[in-house]
Amino acid sequence: MQRNIFAFLSGALFGAGLLVSGMVDTTKxxxxxxxxxxxxxxLAFVLGGAILPMAVAWRIxxxxxxxxLGDTMPAPPTTxxxxxxxxxxxxxxxxxxxxxxxxxxxxxxxxxxxxGGMLFLAAMMAGMYVAPPIRQQIDRRTAQA
Amino acid sequence: MxxxxxxxxxxxxxxxxxxxxxxLLVNGxxxxxxxxxxGLVDGSGRATGAExxxxxxxxxxxxxLLAAIMGGAETNITSNPIVxxxxxxxxxxxxxxxxxxxxxxGVCGISRLSFRGIVxxxxxxxxxxxxxxxxxxxxxxx
Numbered sequence: 001m002q003r004n005i006f007a008f009l010s011g012a013l014f015g016a017g018l019l020v021s022g023m024v025d026t027t028k029x030x031x032x033x034x035x036x037x038x039x040x041x042x043l044a045f046v047l048g049g050a051i052l053p054m055a056v057a058w059r060i061x062x063x064x065x066x067x068x069l070g071d072t073m074p075a076p077p078t079t080x081x082x083x084x085x086x087x088x089x090x091x092x093x094x095x096x097x098x099x100x101x102x103x104x105x106x107x108x109x110x111x112x113x114x115x116g117g118m119l120f121l122a123a124m125m126a127g128m129y130v131a132p133p134i135r136q137q138i139d140r141r142t143a144q145a
Numbered sequence: 146m147x148x149x150x151x152x153x154x155x156x157x158x159x160x161x162x163x164x165x166x167x168x169l170l171v172n173g174x175x176x177x178x179x180x181x182x183x184g185l186v187d188g189s190g191r192a193t194g195a196e197x198x199x200x201x202x203x204x205x206x207x208x209x210l211l212a213a214i215m216g217g218a219e220t221n222i223t224s225n226p227i228v229x230x231x232x233x234x235x236x237x238x239x240x241x242x243x244x245x246x247x248x249x250x251g252v253c254g255i256s257r258l259s260f261r262g263i264v265x266x267x268x269x270x271x272x273x274x275x276x277x278x279x280x281x282x283x284x285x286x287x
Contacts, residue, residue: 003171003172003196003199004195004196004199005199006167006168006171006172007168007172007174007196007197007199007200007203008199008200008202008203009167009203010164010165010167010168010171010172010176010200010203011164011199011200011201011202011203011204011205011207012164012203012204012206012207013160013161013163013164013167013203013207014160014161014164014165014176014178014200014203014204014248015203015204015205015206015207015208016157016160016207016208016211017157017158017159017160017161017162017163017164018157018161018208019157019208019211019212019218020153020156020157020160021153021154021155021156021157021158021160021161022150022153022154022157023157024208024218024220025219025220025221026220026221026222026223027221028150030277030281030287033270033273033274033276033277034274034277034281035274035277036277036278036282037277037281037282040150041151042150042151042153042154043154044154045151045154045155045158046154046155046157046158046161047158047251047252047255048155048158049154049155049156049157049158049159049161049162050158050159050161050162050165050251050252050256051158051162051252051255051256052158052159052162052256053159053162053163053165053166054162054165054166054169054252054253054256054257055256055257056166057165057166057169057170057256058169058256058257060170061169061170064170066173067169067170067171067172067173067174068170068171069171069172069173070173071172071173071174072173073169073173074169074173074174074175077254077257077259077260077261077262078261079260079261080261081260081261081264084242084243084244085242085243085244085261085264085265085268086243086264086268087239087242087243088238088239088240088241088242088243088244088265089239089243089250089264089265089266089268089269089272090239090268090269090271090272091235091236091238091239091242091243091272092235092236092239092240092243092246092269092272093239093268093269093270093271093272093273093274093275093276094232094235094239094272094273094275094276095231095232095233095234095235095236095237095239096232096236096247096269096272096273096276097272097273097274097275097276097277097280097287098228098231098232098235098276098280098287099222099223099228099229099232099233099236099287100221100222101220101222101232101236102178102179102236102240102246102247102248103178103179103182103236103240103246103247103248104178104204104246104247104248105220106233106236107178107182107201107204107205108204108205108208109208109218109220110205110209111205111208111209111212111213112208112209112212112217112218112219112220113220113222114220114222116220116222116223116224116226116229117220117222119226119229119230119233120222120229120232120233120236121233122233123229123230123231123232123233123234123237124233124234124236124237125182125186125237126233126234126237127233127234127235127236127237127238127239127241128179128182128183128186128187128237128238128240128241129186129187129237130237130238131183131187131237131238131241131242132187132189132241134238134242135241135242138242
């Protein structure tokens with residue numbers, strides 16, 4: 001029960017941050033990506049502001065064996081760069097640029113994003129549903145090569 | 146009301162990072178929006194389904210409440226359904242292949258200097274920038 005309460009609080013704070021920072025506004029996101037147009041630097045402040053407390057949290061996590069509710073901390077990051085990471089990030093970036101929405105803001109704007117937001121969310125979930133076999137296919141071809 | 150967008154960006158960013166810090170230090174989880182939702186969609190995260198649903202409930206409900214208090218919020222999303230569907234599919238497939246998006250690879254990855262997180266962020270920023278060049282400045286669709 002406690003984990004669900006804290007998951008709810010984390011999600012709520014995340015959503016409030018996305019709203020306050022303007023990241024639910026697709027014009028701000030596209031403005032940031034549009035370096036040759038009317039460039040909007042807001043996203044750099046958002047990312048910088050978000051990295052600060054999280055960098056402190058990782059430092060604290062490194063000194064602890066478990067999280068406060070007893071779960072083991074996430075494993076250290078691996079350094080392996082596979083085709084899935086590169087292909088996936090390129091596809092994600094293409095979609096992010098096209099619509100100006102990434103997964104967090106797509107969910108956070110559900111109540112006020114209108115039919116366009118709901119259509120985006122539905123298409124995104126459909127993409128997530130078909131992704132695992134594509135991922136396996138890429139893994140298989142990489143193993144053969 | 147402060148008019149400087151970067152101040153709101155910084156304040157909102159600190160809130161996003163604090164949310165990720167809370168999720169890590171209390172629940173022991175990495176706050177990745179695509180992973181939390183994706184695990185529910187493809188069934189791989191069924192064992193932690195309640196925690197995922199609780200996170201998403203907070204993520205949807207507080208912005209709904211704040212937007213209502215503020216008298217509405219605007220996403221300014223395109224009205225072209227083909228662009229919306231194509232973009233949604235690309236984001237859904239891409240984030241699950243890459244195993245992360247702006248929150249997982251960007252916020253949580255860069256803050257611990259994860260090489261994968263940094264590489265992913267470079268690629269999605271470059272791809273996003275190229276789409277703006279192509280579809281805004283060359284084709285003029287977005």
